[in-house]
Amino acid sequence: MSPSRRDRALQAFTITGGALPAALLVVSAFTDGLGANPVERVTHATGDWALRFLLLSLAITPMRRLLGWSWAAPLRRTLGLIAFGYACCHYLIYLGLEHFFDWQLIVEDVLERRYVWAGFSAFLCLLSLAATSTRAMMRRLGRRWVSLHRLVYLAAVLGVIHFLWLVKSDLREPLVYAAVLTLLLGLRLWFWLARSRARKPAPKEAESKMSEA
Amino acid sequence: MLIRRAEPIKSSEITSRDLFLRRREFLRSAGWAAAAAALAPTLACGDEGEVPPPALAAGVDTNPFRTDEELTTFEDATRYNNFYEFGADKSDPQRYAGSLRTRPWSVAITGEVGKPGTIDLDDLLRPHTVEERIYRLRCVEAWSMVIPWLGIPLGEIIKRFEPTSGARYVAFKTLLDPEQMPGQRSRMLDWPYVEGLGIDEAMHPLTILATGMYGRELPNQNGAPLRLVVPWKYGFKSIKSIVEIRLTRTKPPTSWNLKAPREYGFFANVNPDVDHPRWSQKRERRIGEFRKRSTLPFNGYADQVANLYEGIDLRKYF
Numbered sequence: 001m002s003p004s005r006r007d008r009a010l011q012a013f014t015i016t017g018g019a020l021p022a023a024l025l026v027v028s029a030f031t032d033g034l035g036a037n038p039v040e041r042v043t044h045a046t047g048d049w050a051l052r053f054l055l056l057s058l059a060i061t062p063m064r065r066l067l068g069w070s071w072a073a074p075l076r077r078t079l080g081l082i083a084f085g086y087a088c089c090h091y092l093i094y095l096g097l098e099h100f101f102d103w104q105l106i107v108e109d110v111l112e113r114r115y116v117w118a119g120f121s122a123f124l125c126l127l128s129l130a131a132t133s134t135r136a137m138m139r140r141l142g143r144r145w146v147s148l149h150r151l152v153y154l155a156a157v158l159g160v161i162h163f164l165w166l167v168k169s170d171l172r173e174p175l176v177y178a179a180v181l182t183l184l185l186g187l188r189l190w191f192w193l194a195r196s197r198a199r200k201p202a203p204k205e206a207e208s209k210m211s212e213a
Numbered sequence: 214m215l216i217r218r219a220e221p222i223k224s225s226e227i228t229s230r231d232l233f234l235r236r237r238e239f240l241r242s243a244g245w246a247a248a249a250a251a252l253a254p255t256l257a258c259g260d261e262g263e264v265p266p267p268a269l270a271a272g273v274d275t276n277p278f279r280t281d282e283e284l285t286t287f288e289d290a291t292r293y294n295n296f297y298e299f300g301a302d303k304s305d306p307q308r309y310a311g312s313l314r315t316r317p318w319s320v321a322i323t324g325e326v327g328k329p330g331t332i333d334l335d336d337l338l339r340p341h342t343v344e345e346r347i348y349r350l351r352c353v354e355a356w357s358m359v360i361p362w363l364g365i366p367l368g369e370i371i372k373r374f375e376p377t378s379g380a381r382y383v384a385f386k387t388l389l390d391p392e393q394m395p396g397q398r399s400r401m402l403d404w405p406y407v408e409g410l411g412i413d414e415a416m417h418p419l420t421i422l423a424t425g426m427y428g429r430e431l432p433n434q435n436g437a438p439l440r441l442v443v444p445w446k447y448g449f450k451s452i453k454s455i456v457e458i459r460l461t462r463t464k465p466p467t468s469w470n471l472k473a474p475r476e477y478g479f480f481a482n483v484n485p486d487v488d489h490p491r492w493s494q495k496r497e498r499r500i501g502e503f504r505k506r507s508t509l510p511f512n513g514y515a516d517q518v519a520n521l522y523e524g525i526d527l528r529k530y531f
Contacts, residue, residue, distance in 0.1 A: 035304060036293030036500050037356060100504065105493075113491055166491065168354070169401050169472060170301035 007074055014075050018082035021049045022089070039097045046090035047119075051159050053083035054126075055180055058156060062187040077133055080152065084130040091123050115165035122158035125151045156181055277419065277517050279347040285358035287427045289500050294434045295352065296453060297401050298387065298394035305396070306434035312393050313454070315438040324384070324459040327375030334438055338424060340373070341365040345428075346421055348444035350451070351483045351512045353469075356498045362442055363425030368416040376412070376460050383415040384408070384465035385441060386457040402468050408452035409465035409479070410443065413521055419444055419514060422455070445514040447481040478531040482522065483512035487531050 025045055028034050034041045057079035063069045099105045109116045129151055131137075138145050160181050163174040274280045296306040318334040343363050351357040371383065389405035391397040397404045414420065423442045424431060431437040436453025443450050449469050459465070469477035476490050485495045485508040496505040511518050 036289035037303070037498065039498065040356075098505075109493065112488075113493075115491060169297070170399075172399075 006071065010071065010075060011078055014078045015082070018053060018079070018085070021045065022086070039093065043090060043093050043098070046086045046093060047163070050083050050086035050090055050126075051156075051163065051177055053079050053086060054152070054156050054159060055177065055184065057083060058152065058181075058184045062184060062191075065191055066187070080126075081130060081133060084126045087123055087126050091119075094119075115162050118158050118165060119162035122155050122162055125155035125158065129155065153185065156185075274513065277514060279345070280349060280359060280513075282349065282359045283501075284347070284361060285500050290358055290360055290426070291432050291434055293500060295354075295448065296396075296434055296436070298396045298404070298406065298454075299434065300396050301401060307432075309395055310433035310437075312395070313388075313433045313437065314393060315433065318438050318456075320439065320455060321457040321459075322374045323457065324461050325377045325380035326460050327377060329374070337370065338365065341369060343424060344421075346419075346423075346442070348419075348442060349512050350442070350444060350448050351497060351508065353447040353449055353477065353481070353489060353494075355492060355494065355496065355508075356500055357512075358500050360426055361428070362421060362423040363428070364421035364423035364442065366418060367420045367422050367441070368418070370422060371415060371458075371460070374460075379462045380460035381412050382461045382463065382465055383410050383412060384457075384459040384461050385410075385452045385455050386459070387452055388454050388456045402472055405456075406452060406468045407465065408441070408450055408467050409461075410450070411521075412460075414443065414518075417518065417521070419517055445483060445511040445518045447477075447483060449477065450481050480522070480527070480530050482518075482527060482531075483508060484510060484527055484531065486510070487528050 025034075025042060029038065029042070057076050060069075060072045060076045060079070064072055095101055095106060099109070110120050111117070129149060132141060132145060132148060141148065160174060160177050163177060164171065167174055292307045293303045294306040295303065296310065299306040299309040316334075319331050320334055320337055321329075321331040323329045343365060345361055345363055347359065347361045349357055349359050367383075385408045387406040388394065389397065391404075410420070421442050423436075423440050424438060426432075426435060431440065436451075439455045440453040441451050441455065450467075464479060467477075467479055469481075470479055483494075488494050494508055497508045498505050509515070
């Protein structure tokens with residue numbers, strides 16, 4: 001398969017995979033599959049999938065470096081946008097079905113409940129990433145685009161904190177996400193350290209080279 | 214037989230289960246039909262949105278023991294439960310509570326009583342007549358239900374065991390058995406689950422020990438075979454699957470207060486003016502309803518219980 005054909009197939013596969021959880025939720029909604037508190041179930045599910053796809057997108061670069069999966073690189077944006085899609089649903093459900101667009105209550109919530117502002121901040125990060133995700137934006141922003149898109153790390157950390165802070169007692173689920181995120185960020189840190197060490201020669205080597213010269 | 218009526222009922226008089234569960238709908242639709250016919254001219258301009266049932270418009274039931282509000286469906290009441298002994302998901306108790314053996318079951322009555330002892334559950338209940346109590350139940354997570362319990366006033370049971378003058382609190386304990394209760398294998402909470410009430414709260418006519426709901430025995434996921442129901446407090450006070458009732462001089466420990474003392478107090482009275490540190494308590498979602506509704510002080514039982522807390526700062530003692 002030619003690379004571009006393969007890329008297109010991968011994109012199609014990823015987008016289909018991304019839409020699947022949403023489709024299943026919609027089907028469940030019509031078949032009483034959402035339980036006694038459907039709003040809670042859908043809020044939780046959309047939040048879950050936003051985090052999962054975000055972590056998946058953060059796994060691409062480590063996989064590329066560790067396993068040489070260069071074909072995966074174009075999927076980062078796709079996965080990130082899917083995560084943003086679920087985050088939007090999660091946020092809209094919160095605004096509309098928890099608070100019924102009562103803006104006073106919403107502002108109060110964001111200001112007073114720390115898990116809400118953590119989630120809101122994560123959403124703002126994702127929003128700015130999504131808005132600058134096009135190739136046109138990449139060209140316009142140049143080097144600043146790379147700096148801006150480091151916000152993805154903050155978004156993921158805030159997302160996990162949001163989850164940790166809202167759970168009543170069973171910390172196991174949010175801790176799993178925290179562990180995965182720590183692993184992914186840890187790998188990046190390791191690569192970054194390895195690269196910066198490779199660029200600088202060891203001090204003794206440089207000295208002896210100079211004395212020989 | 215667990216549920217015993219005061220006098221025998223002819224089988225021909227027994228309402229079909231379906232109609233029994235739908236009786237409020239039936240009566241309401243019949244009633245509204247009649248009212249609508251009578252009031253048709255004045256009902257021309259209705260107002261859409263939340264219209265509370267007339268009895269609760271002022272936050273007051275006509276009969277606090279049996280609210281007129283619409284019952285939560287049996288299905289919802291048995292598939293959406295917080296019973297961490299069987300898992301932390303709302304659907305876990307229904308899925309896993311089948312492993313609970315509810316007979317034989319005995320309850321230890323201990324502490325500041327004249328006649329302490331361990332008694333078989335059926336012997337404990339036999340002298341009493343089970344009554345139906347239809348109460349709102351408000352979870353601290355801001356959802357609520359209306360459930361027709363079958364139970365006995367806790368005060369009646371306590372009196373039988375002759376509490377001494379030193380009895381100032383009543384402590385309760387749930388079964389501890391990780392084999393029957395798989396959730397107890399994880400340290401989500403310090404097992405066994407414990408709860409407690411002041412003696413005045415325990416003796417209050419609203420407080421019951423429930424053995425059934427919806428006209429039948431308690432399903433396992435709802436706290437079989439014996440649970441507490443204190444309708445003016447957050448649901449976590451209504452401890453399930455009770456194996457011990459102890460009367461004490463000092464305030465007993467309570468599980469959620471041990472877990473997070475800044476978030477869960479001893480009183481845990483339903484109070485829209487005192488938020489949980491992490492979320493608001495002003496509104497709640499009645500399971501089965503789409504829009505949220507305002508939470509009522511003491512879950513709508515203020516008239517019956519507010520006097521118990523006169524002079525107490527409910528913000529400090531939450």
